[in-house]
Amino acid sequence: MREAVISPFSSVYASPRVYPLLVLGFASGLPLALVTGTLQAWATVSGVSLQNIGFLTLVGTAYTLKFLWAPLVDRYAPNFLGRRRSWMFFSQVLLGIFIMAMGMLSPSSHLGLLAAVAVIVAFLSATQDIAFDAYSTDVLRDNERAAGAALKVLGYRLAMIVSGGLALVLAGSWLGWQYTYALMGVFMMLCALATVLAPEPEVIAAAPRTLGVAVVAPLSEFFSRRGAVLILLLIVLYKLGDAFAGALSTTFLIRGAGFSTEEVGAVNKIFGLVATIVGALAGGSIMARMGLYRSLLLFGILQAVSNFGYWVLAVTPPHLYTMGMVVAIENVCGGLGTAAFVALLMALCNQQFSATQFALLSALSAVGRTYLAGPFTPPLVETFGWPQFFVFTVLIALPGLALLWFKRDDIRLLDSTDRH
Structure with a gap:
């Protein structure tokens, strides 16, 4: 271990x-x-x-x-x-x-x-x-x-x-x-x-014996675990609300909230980048104290709640400081969630097959952003309008949090059990 x-x-x-x-x-x-x-x-x-x-x-x-x-x-x-x-x-x-x-x-x-x-x-x-x-x-x-x-x-x-x-x-x-x-x-x-x-890993696993094993074994090993399908579903759902909220965020800030292109560019580049970095670094420190499951739960809740900031922008007159605060909070929470989520992907990989398993898991994590948030955000906005849409993004985050709670025992084991 x-x-x-x-x-x-x-x-x-x-x-x-x-x-x-x-x-x-x-x-x-x-x-x-x-x-x-x-x-x-x-x-x-x-x-x-x-x-x-x-x-x-x-x-x-x-x-x-x-x-x-x-x-x-x-x-x-x-x-x-x-x-x-x-x-x-x-x-x-x-x-x-x-x-x-x-x-x-x-x-x-x-x-x-x-x-x-x-x-x-x-x-x-x-x-x-x-x-x-x-x-x-x-x-x-x-x-x-x-x-x-x-x-x-x-x-x-x-x-x-x-x-x-x-x-x-x-x-x-x-x-x-x-x-x-x-x-x-x-x-x-x-x-x-x-x-x-850079240092070598403390535990070095043997490479797969053949290329055939390297192709098949990562999948068979992963699906031999208890609740593997639900874990894959969690990977898709965990950041789904965040993905929906961010899919047309620039368009919303310009067309929906009434800010200029220059204002949106400046705030996103400055506050967005700095806030994401702060969130990611804080996430790494906090998780060292809280552990994987509690960090995922807390950061997931913060991700969901931070989407209400866009609702505030949608129902109030445009104000640059308000946009800066909303963008900063949303990016800090997103950075927290990203740090814990990437840590989850790492924890799920068997060291013998970590290259293949991480590549597959990271590809799966993009499914929600690419195939769900991208295509479905425009019709949702056109149907319900911006304010209701951002309330909806909070609700979209709830199934992932519920599944996280349901799988809490398995995720807690990743902090204490050697899977490598």
């Missing part, structure tokens, strides 16, 4: 297994904007047609399909740095090289080749994500999961700022596109050093 000592509230982030995840989370998030938003901006200012820019959106398909080759990451690994860090290291080095290669191509004259290199970057980035999610699942002790999840989120979001907003500023006013992408490649190479220095 892993050691389950409760960390002091103020020192949970000081663990040598936790703080490296900040840099490794940065490495995980850095390539995404470079093959999506930043690449689209480069193509736009280069005069590429709208149709071809739309074609570039397909570059990131690897991120949604990464569970298909996750069993390969579980089964095979170079022996250089251990089972997980080897995949991370070689992915990061290759990412650095190919990100630099993107900068040497021009969207106006080499769009096809640039898109092909971007596809390689997206594939390598998704592979890094598979290995990194598995590594963080394997290396953290039970009481460190929420803190580790919080630093992963923080590092990822900081990387999105660097490769998104900062990269556009650098490319437009200082370095140009070639040197901006070269700089991002250098950042990626430096992150590989953090992978070398």
